[in-house]
Amino acid sequence: MNPKVVSPRSHLSFLLALGLLLMMSHTASAHSETGGVGGFVSGFRHPLTGLDHIVAMVAVGLWGAYLGAPAMWLLPVVFPVVMAFGGALGVLGVRLPGVETCIALSGILLGLAVGFAARPKIWIAAVLVGFFAIFHGHAHGTELPNSANPITYAIGFVVATGLLHLSGIAFGLLVRWPWGRVAVRLAGFAIALIGFGFLFDLIKA
Amino acid sequence: MALVFLCPPLAEAHMTVKGMNHFTSGALHPLMTPAHVLVLLSLGLCVGQHPPLRLKIPLSVFAAASAMALGWTMTGRIAGVHQAILASVALAAGAVVAIGKPLPVWVRAIFCGAGALAIGLDSGADAATGLAVVSTLLGTWLALMLCVLNGAHYVSLAAEKNKQWIHIGIRVAGSWIVAISLLVVAFALRKQGH
Numbered sequence: 001m002n003p004k005v006v007s008p009r010s011h012l013s014f015l016l017a018l019g020l021l022l023m024m025s026h027t028a029s030a031h032s033e034t035g036g037v038g039g040f041v042s043g044f045r046h047p048l049t050g051l052d053h054i055v056a057m058v059a060v061g062l063w064g065a066y067l068g069a070p071a072m073w074l075l076p077v078v079f080p081v082v083m084a085f086g087g088a089l090g091v092l093g094v095r096l097p098g099v100e101t102c103i104a105l106s107g108i109l110l111g112l113a114v115g116f117a118a119r120p121k122i123w124i125a126a127v128l129v130g131f132f133a134i135f136h137g138h139a140h141g142t143e144l145p146n147s148a149n150p151i152t153y154a155i156g157f158v159v160a161t162g163l164l165h166l167s168g169i170a171f172g173l174l175v176r177w178p179w180g181r182v183a184v185r186l187a188g189f190a191i192a193l194i195g196f197g198f199l200f201d202l203i204k205a
Numbered sequence: 206m207a208l209v210f211l212c213p214p215l216a217e218a219h220m221t222v223k224g225m226n227h228f229t230s231g232a233l234h235p236l237m238t239p240a241h242v243l244v245l246l247s248l249g250l251c252v253g254q255h256p257p258l259r260l261k262i263p264l265s266v267f268a269a270a271s272a273m274a275l276g277w278t279m280t281g282r283i284a285g286v287h288q289a290i291l292a293s294v295a296l297a298a299g300a301v302v303a304i305g306k307p308l309p310v311w312v313r314a315i316f317c318g319a320g321a322l323a324i325g326l327d328s329g330a331d332a333a334t335g336l337a338v339v340s341t342l343l344g345t346w347l348a349l350m351l352c353v354l355n356g357a358h359y360v361s362l363a364a365e366k367n368k369q370w371i372h373i374g375i376r377v378a379g380s381w382i383v384a385i386s387l388l389v390v391a392f393a394l395r396k397q398g399h
Contacts, residue, residue: 073373077303077380084384088391092398141391150392151239151288154385162381 039149043156046140047164052103052198053136054164055191059110060129061168062184062191066114066175071122076169078126079133080162086134087157090141099135099142100198106132107195114188117181227330227337231344234328235352240291240389241327244320245349247298247382249356251316254375255307258361262310264354267317271349274325275342286327289393294323296386302379305372317353324349 047053064075089096110132112118113125120128140157171187174180197203225233235241252263277283298316301308330341363371 069369073369073376077373077376080377080380080384081303081387084387088387091388091391091395093395141388144392150396151243151292151385151389154388154392155239155243157388158381158384162377 037152039152040156042145043153043158044160046143046157047160050139051194051203052107053139055194056103056106056110056132056136057161057164058168058171059107059114059188059191060133061165061170062114062172062188063110063125063129063168065169065172066117066184067119067122067125071125072169072172074122074126075129076162076165079129079165080158082130082133083137083140083161084154084158086137087141087144088137089134090138091144092141094138096135096138099139102132102135103139104195104199106136107198108192109195111188111190111192111195115185115192116188117185227332227340228344231328231330231341232348234341234345235324235348238327240288240295241324243295243382243385244291244298244324245352246356247295247302247379248317248320248353250302250360250375250379250382251298251308252313252353253357253360253362254302254305254364254379256361256365258357259310259313260354260357263314263317263357264350266314267321267353268346268350270318270321271325271346274322275328275346278326278329278342279338283326283329285329286323287393289390291323291327292386292389292393294320295382296390299379299382299386303376303383304379305376321349 047057060075060079064072086096109128113128144153172184175184194203235245248267252258252260294316298320301312301316325346328342328345330338330345332338332341360375364375
C-alpha cells in the first residue's frame with residue numbers, strides 16, 4: 001500500500017494557520033470594547049428591522065437566481081456597492097425625493113418581476129435593481145446613528161444586507177425543480193403584495 | 206477566516222491589553238483594529254485572486270513599506286492615519302477584486318505598498334522605553350506580514366479550485382469591502398463637516 005503523500009503546500013498552509021492561531025489565542029482574553037461590538041450588532045440589525053427592506057433584498061436574490069448566470073452572480077457583486085453609495089448619500093445628508101415610495105415600489109416591481117418570471121435583458125435588470133438599491137441604501141444612511149462606531153457598523157450593515165440577498169438567491173435556486181418554480185413565483189407575488197401594503201400604508205415598516 | 210477577523214470582540218485602535226508583553230500587544234494591534242483588518246483582507250484578496258500566486262514582489266514591497274512606516278512612527282511626527290484614508294485604500298483594492306480582471310503584479314505591489322504605509326503609519330506604539338517601542342513595532346510588523354501572507358495564500362488556494370462559485374465569492378467579498386469602505390468614508394466626511 002502506498003503511504004499517503006502530503007504536499008509541501010499543505011505543510012505551509014498548516015504552519016501559516018498555526019502561526020495565526022497562536023496570535024489569535026490571545027484575542028479570546030482581550031478586553032472587548034462595547035463601541036465596536038455595539039456598532040457591529042447595531043449595523044447588523046439595521047437592515048433586518050424593516051420588512052420593506054427585507055422583502056426587497058430577498059426579491060433581488062430571487063430574481064437573480066431566476067435570471068440565472070450571469071445575472072445571478074452579477075447582482076450580488078454590484079448590489080452592495082450601489083446600495084452603499086445610496087447609504088453614503090444618506091449619511092452625507094444628500095436629499096432624494098420619494099424615498100419611502102420608491103422603497104415600496106421596489107417591493108412591488110421586483111416581486112412582480114419574480115412572480116411573472118420576467119426575463120429582461122441583463123442591463124435592464126441591473127439598472128432597475130441599481131435604481132432601487134440607491135433608495136434602500138439612502139433610507140438606511142439617513143437612519144444611521146451618530147454615535148455608532150462607523151466601521152463596525154458598516155461591516156454589520158453590509159454583511160446583513162449581503163446575507164439577505166444571498167438567502168434570496170438560495171431560495172431562488174429552487175427554480176431548477178418544477179415545484180420550486182411555482183414556489184419562487186408565489187413568493188414573488190407575496191413580496192409584491194407586501195409592497196402594495198407599504199405603498200398604501202396598510203403595513204407599517 | 207475573514208469572519209473570524211471581523212468578529213465582534215474587536216477593540217478600538219491603539220488599545221493595549223493588560224498583562225501582555227509589548228511584542229504580543231504589537232502583534233495583536235492590527236488584528237484588533239477593524240480598519241486595518243479591512244485593508245489586510247482587501248490586500249490578501251487582491252494578491253491571491255488570480256493564481257498562480259505571485260508573492261515575491263507584492264510581499265517585498267509590503268514588507269519594506271510597512272517597516273519604513275512603522276519606523277517613521279518612532280519619530281513622533283505622525284499621530285495616526287485618518288480612518289477615511291485606510292478605508293480608501295481598502296476601497297480601491299476591493300474594487301479591483303470586485304471587478305475581477307487580472308492585474309499586472311506591479312499594480313498589486315502598488316496596492317500592497319499603499320496599504321502597508323497606511324497601516325504602518327497608523328500603528329504607532331505608546332510604550333514608555335525605546336526597547337518596548339521596538340518590540341511592539343516588531344510584533345506589529347510580523348503580524349502584518351503573516352496576515353497578508355495567509356490571506357493571499359488561502360485565497361489563491363481557493364481560486365485554484367477553478368469553481369465558478371469560488372471566483373464569484375471572492376468578487377462578492379471585494380464588493381462588500383467596497384461597500385463598507387464607502388460608508389466609512391461617508392461617515393468620516395460627515396464627522397468632519399460637523
